[in-house]
Amino acid sequence: MKRLLPIAIAVVALVFPAPVFAHATMEKVSPGFRERVPSSPRKLVFRFDQHVQVVPGSVRVFSSRGSVGSIKARSEGRFMKASLPRLETGAYTVRWHVLSSDGHVVSGVFTFGVRAAAPPPTEAFGASGPTRTEHVVRWLYFLSLALVIGGLAFRLIVLRGPLAARAEKRFFVVTGIGVVATIDVGIAAFILRAEDALQLPFSRLLYGDLSPIAHSRFGTVFIAMTLGFALVAALLFLAWLTDRALFLWPAFLLALAFASGLSLSGHSAVDAGSSWKSQVADWAHLSAACIWIGGLVQLAVVVWPLMPEGRRTAFLAFSRLATVCVGILLLAGVYLSILRLPQLNDLWTTGYGQVLLVKIGLVSLALAWGGVHKVLVVPAVARGEAGGRLQRSLVGESMVGMAVLLVAAVLVDTNPPAQPAPQPPAATSVTP
Amino acid sequence: MQPPPEHVHWLFATGFLMLGLCLVAEAVVGTAVWRKRTWRAYLWPGIAFGLGVFMWPVMVFFTSSTLHMLAHGIWAQVLMLGGATELALVRGKLQSSWWRLGMASAFVVSGAALLVHEQNAWLFQRSSFLHHLLGWTLLIGAVFPLARCVRPRSQAVAAGFALTFVAIAVMLYCDRDVATVFGHISPLAGTPHR
Secondary structure, three states, X not given: OOOHHHHHHHHHHHHOOOOOOOOOOEEEEEOOOOOEEOOOOOEEEEEEOOOOEEEEEEEEEEEOOEEOOOXXXXXXXXXXXXXXXXXXXXXXXXXXXXXXXXXXXXXXEEEEEEOOOOOOHHHOOOOOOOOHHHHHHHHHHHHHHHHHHHHHHHHHHHOOOOOOHHHHHHHHHHHHHHHHHHHHHHHHHHHHHHHHHHOOOHHHHOOEOOHHHHOOHHHHHHHHHHHHHHHHHHHHHHHHHHOOHHHHHHHHHHHHHHHHHHHHHOHHHHOOOOOHHHHHHHHHHHHHHHHHHHXXXXXXXXXXXXXXXXXXXXXXXXXHHHHHHHHHHHHHHHHHHHHHOOOOOHHHHOHHHHHHHXXXXXXXXXXXXXXXXHXXXXXXXXXXXXXXXXXXXXXXXXXXXXXXXXXXXXXXXXXXXXXXXXXXXXXXOOOO | OOOOHHHHHHHHHHXXXXXXXXXXXXXXXXXXXXXXXXXXXXXXXXXXXXXXXXXXXXXXXXXXXXHHHHHHHHHHHHHHHHHHHHHHHHHOOOOOHHHHXXXXXHHHHHHHHHHHHOOOOOOOOXXXXXXXXXXXXXXXXXXXXXXXXXXXXXXXXXXXXXXXXHHHHHHHHOOOOXXXXXXXXXXXXXXXXX
């Protein structure tokens, strides 16, 4: 009987329903995320999936100037209600905390607007914007993308046909690291942005509601890119498992397509003057950079040490591909620079312009390095006279490329100068 | 429009049940008979890998807390890793049976994620109980994939490995209080809260 008792307790605990389970999840709120309401709402109503209790400071509301005053909140079963003072026209940030039935404080943030558009939660009152850690994470994201997209492009366009087993294995290892890092660094970037929006210490961030951030443009792109690169990882694995390069094509095209997420959520999509052309240019700029830098890594890490007989062909083929990439990179880069910095003096008078100048300097160095390879090394390689120093030179060029990506990461997180407001069309008099 | 979490848990429970039943069948009839049809060898590792891929939508769409998002991300990766190493072993891309440590580490990481993710005591509530039970089942169950590295032909190890998946499936089916198969069969449960 004593032996059966623990089993009986376990069965009862599993089979019989209980009134509460894991911590509370907010199901609905009124006004909703980023909702524009025609007049000042009298109260905020939160609905959770289980009973909740209010804690001191459960609801705090901020306008762009700061707190709108003390807000009294009360819980009614699964609902929490907070009366609001009369709110003027403008955007508001709501920060909320409730005590869940499991004893954990669940927190969240969202924005709404009274007769005005509300900003995304990542730009809520109190959010400080991208930090130095976020610059580094974004850089790692660019590097990971370069390893995946550049690696796949190199294998499909430069190294066509079967490879020696060791070279094939190393290609899959390098590209595999890239795709896993793309997913994991993307998750880290999302959580860092959520941490800034929620303004919570890490222990409380664990119970932070991320759904408003997931519903923003940034969040939608995060969802799409995570799912896309999970598929790329699966296709890459299938290509390795079955020895069929056929799977690499959909992996490459998917990776290229989902990389556009960065262009669809960055300056090229949301800033004044952005259009589908700026988004396409941004995507082409990023893709060309990834193919160039990722290809250099493959050349230095896979071809040079493991394929001595294939060096010449690979180097000449990559040289042609890199020339096309550099052309696209320059065209798209110049177009985007003119779009974001219409005045030449913006280059040295604004923070964005100064970071762009550093990037241009590094790109020039990388281009000069690539130019030396093109003019001096390509003929030598074509004659079969390439020395062992070329591998070190390739590593050096790819390091400069990686430094360019670091500056690009800072540039993406920096706001370009405000565009001058378009002039209203001159009034015309119409005579009957 | 999101499905309730319990529906997602039941879908994954069904996946684990299928995986476990394949392994049970292999343990009963023996690997030689089971693999008379080549595709059968790929069946359970393929299901594990597929479950890993399908875990990603759960991770990105259920964002009610950072903790859940991170835990589902970890499970997605370890399921893909465990399934991938087993597929590669079947295919012959990997030879050493020590690669089976991939599945053992998937069990350990998954179990640890469950235990870290539940910060209340066993009997605090049913979800706590289930999280602890699932976590410890996976941690203790990691002995079986570990033993498969050194005793790949042991029927007892194969059976233990298979039954661990079946047990996980049963626990996942027990999740949440509104399960029609378990829900509110007792007045002690109180009124449904959803």
